[in-house]
Amino acid sequence: MHIDSGNMILFKKAQELQVVKTPETLTDRELTRALRDAIIAEEGAIKQYETVVDAANNDDVKKVLQSIADEEKVHVGELQKLLDRLLSDEKDFLEKGSEEVEKDLGENDSETENGQNNAQE
Numbered sequence: 001m002h003i004d005s006g007n008m009i010l011f012k013k014a015q016e017l018q019v020v021k022t023p024e025t026l027t028d029r030e031l032t033r034a035l036r037d038a039i040i041a042e043e044g045a046i047k048q049y050e051t052v053v054d055a056a057n058n059d060d061v062k063k064v065l066q067s068i069a070d071e072e073k074v075h076v077g078e079l080q081k082l083l084d085r086l087l088s089d090e091k092d093f094l095e096k097g098s099e100e101v102e103k104d105l106g107e108n109d110s111e112t113e114n115g116q117n118n119a120q121e
Contacts, residue, residue, distance in 0.1 A: 031085060041077045046072045 026034060049069035083106045084090045 028086060032083065035079050035083050039076055039083075042072045042075045042079065045069070046076075047102070 046069045049065045049072070053065045053069065056062050056065070
């Protein structure tokens with residue numbers, strides 16, 4: 001049973017009647033939060049599936065769950081692309097973060113080499 005009464009929709013589900021409010025239009029900021037929440041949920045699903053894959057000893061289960069985890073990774077990419085389109089500066093922030101990691105790793109590699117050189121001397 002489905003009854004649309006203006007702003008409210010009633011659904012008959014099994015023997016339970018649920019009242020669901022029609023969602024209001026999201027602002028861009030709310031939509032951004034919703035997309036970020038969706039990315040977090042997808043990442044959580046990836047972690048869950050891959051944890052089971054790592055612990056399972058059944059090759060069929062491992063294969064199917066890894067495939068599902070890989071699908072979730074595609075979803076992350078799709079959601080990120082939507083964020084990129086919605087937020088003009090999103091790519092700039094991601095690139096800045098990437099550059100900071102490269103800079104940090106470059107400095108750490110030099111420090112590691114110097115540390116190893118000093119230890120050998």
